[in-house]
Amino acid sequence: MSQVKMPAVDAVAGAAKRILDSIKNDPEFGAFRAASLEYSEDWQCFTGFPVVARWNLEADAAPLFEEGLRALALKAAVYEATGDDQAAEVAIAVPVDEMTHAMLAQAQLFARIAARCGVGIIHQTDQEHTDYRAGGYTHDCYRAAWGEPPARYWLDHEEVVRRRGVLAERYESIGMGRSGREHSIDFAAAAA
Template sequence: MNRPTADRLADEAAQCLAEWKADASWQDLCDRALTHLTRWPTLLGTPVICCLDLDRDGGPLLEQAARALAVKAAGHILAGPDLPAMLPVAVPVEDAVVAFTAQVDLLRGVTDRAGVRLVQHTPANVLPYRAGCLTHDAYAAAWGEPPARYWLDHDTVAARQEHLLDLYTSTGLKPGSHTIAFETGR
């Protein structure tokens, strides 16, 4: 762990998030991101959370996503466009990040008014989130230990995704396709 880097990221991330939350459009952004998260869940992202209930988990999960975005924004501020792309985020939190980024106009307005540039893209290979990685250390320095319910380590996520895939396959579903034949009118 590079403690000075994590501490600098933490300070910058906390400042970014505080500025975003002070924006008049922040609550509207969160409301719309929550709608997105509940309407369009993925098969292998948020469902890896044990006993997921988006009525209960949606708000806290979006808070985690906002913090993840703030850490990535801090990475861009401190190191340019390369560091944020290398900061791993736990899979269910990343799903919630997508719910924020789907609100592109609102999010851009909030971040532009704060003078912060977000760098967010899907990496070619999923970066494994684990305790002790730079994202974890920066988060912990800014807000305390990340909630384990949402910040699941890579190995736990992989095992749960495999279990979900087995369940989905048994019903004829798999990511990207299915074998379900719908009757006309249904």
């Protein structure tokens, strides 16, 4: 983690709100939103979205898209204040982080929007922090900007770890090893 002094919560909140409004007012925002939500056919992560209780892609996609936008706006606000991409990788809850991946997959579209808005969109997998906790810096910044984050998606790190354990046991019971990272299904034999 960066050793940069983190900006004041209120400053980040104000900048994040401005950044989010700017992104939403961009002429290509509608296309960006549609493309991000269309990505749903590829949302097959076994340990990101499924940690949400009673996960339902159709019901949860739109509200989670809003949370992903807010998370990226918070990161962009910290980056704007510090110029440090490592500092900008603030802790994000796992399901929210997973949604940002769907958004970032719209690379050209999102890059054009960010350029017009004059913001740096920060996300690098090897530097991301999915150890979000209520009461931490990200939580404080979010609350100052938009109120209390929805607990359905902004799950504390320890709860995510617990839920991943539950999922791993279920996956293992149907032959999916390492939470969907391997299996021994022989599709040719299964077709016979």
